[in-house]
Amino acid sequence: MNFEGKTSKSDRQVIYKNVSVRKLKTKTSEKSFIWTNVTLHIILFLMATTAGYLHCFHVSNLHENDLFFSHLSNLERELTFRTEMGFYYSYFKQVKLFV
Structure with a gap:
């Protein structure tokens, strides 16, 4: 690359290629972020549901054992x-x- 403040045609092409590559990475990263976010929410929902059922069983078992x-x-x-x-x-x- 030319660092003297001058730009050549080849420098513009390299910069243009880098910008277009960055845009593609951004689109794919947005899709992967959405899937990661959805997957995280599903996993958290399943964990919360499992914890709720375990808590219900535990309280029922405590009540039965006590009385x-x-x-x-x-x-x-x-x-x-x-x-x-x-x-x-x-x-x-x-x-x-x-x-």
């Missing part, structure tokens, strides 16, 4: 719920009766 919930009668089950939990249980039980 032997499956071996209790219906009245005893309702009595084991505390404050808001018992209120919601009775509310949804009434809703289920009407539906």
Whole structure:
């Protein structure tokens, strides 16, 4: 290349080629960024869903181990719920009766 501030025809072609190559790299990098972003969101969604199911199983298992919930009668089950939990249980039980 010529570093004296003068440009020749060959220098312009090299610069033009570099610019066109950069544009192609930008388009492909945008596509790869989109796919990477989508893949990342899918992986995070699957991880969150798995963690939710594991948490649900864990809490259910803790409750069962603490109270032997499956071996209790219906009245005893309702009595084991505390404050808001018992209120919601009775509310949804009434809703289920009407539906």
